[in-house]
Amino acid sequence: MTQPSKLAAGNWKMNGTRAQLDEARALIAQHPDPRVGMALCPPATLLSAMAEIAAGSALKLGGQDCHAQTKGAHTGDVSGAMLAEAGAQYVILGHSERRTDHGESSTDVRAKIESAWAAGLTAILCLGETEAQRDAGETLATIKGQLAHSLPGGATADNTVIAYEPIWAIGTGRTPTLEQIAEVHGVLRGAAPDPAMSLLYGGSVNPSNAVEIFGVPNVDGGLVGGASLKASDFSQIVSALEASA
Ligand code: PGA
Numbered sequence: 097m098t099q100p101s102k103l104a105a106g107n108w109k110m111n112g113t114r115a116q117l118d119e120a121r122a123l124i125a126q127h128p129d130p131r132v133g134m135a136l137c138p139p140a141t142l143l144s145a146m147a148e149i150a151a152g153s154a155l156k157l158g159g160q161d162c163h164a165q166t167k168g169a170h171t172g173d174v175s176g177a178m179l180a181e182a183g184a185q186y187v188i189l190g191h192s193e194r195r196t197d198h199g200e201s202s203t204d205v206r207a208k209i210e211s212a213w214a215a216g217l218t219a220i221l222c223l224g225e226t227e228a229q230r231d232a233g234e235t236l237a238t239i240k241g242q243l244a245h246s247l248p249g250g251a252t253a254d255n256t257v258i259a260y261e262p263i264w265a266i267g268t269g270r271t272p273t274l275e276q277i278a279e280v281h282g283v284l285r286g287a288a289p290d291p292a293m294s295l296l297y298g299g300s301v302n303p304s305n306a307v308e309i310f311g312v313p314n315v316d317g318g319l320v321g322g323a324s325l326k327a328s329d330f331s332q333i334v335s336a337l338e339a340s341a
Pocket of ligand 1: 298300321322
């Protein structure tokens, strides 16, 4: 059976101007030939410039969202095809900040994934429970529900990566126990339509906890926010993933 591929993906969120492109240059210099996948998802405004820097290197790029339509009267939005043309290979979809800030439902996310696939992008689908859901013992039901409603038919290990991101762990410095991560990832492995689909953990991954998190069964890498902004931090996370591979 094909093994899931390992991926360390950085989500810069709404951070970064051209001055931060040096971080991408430094990351490439530190990992000219990584044994795992390495990707950065900068703001859409930086994709083209970062793509020039990443050309011929192991660094892959992604967008942070795309519209469900390919073009049209949707002020402020970008399509999957636009991201792909700008140099993206991935697009993060269903991130909790999009679900919360922009009211995106799992049905919306599903339509966006279809559109991302049509543009040739690999979707990084984010799922995760709130703290209230975890306290109420609803974590697994929440994750299974989001997966069932967000993931279209036809998902494969080539076109989709799943990221488990407990909402209460994002940007807080708090992480679930390794047992809690293992429990959710075990359920995701069973529920994913392709056993070779990569399953990432996200939420306060940093250079100090990456080794233990990447050692959890069925964790194939990380989706990293704050600690992906500095090459010196993200590089250690890439190295931790290489060590687990
Ligand atoms: P964080 O963000 O690593 O800053 O917690 C993770 C994410 O939102 O993808």
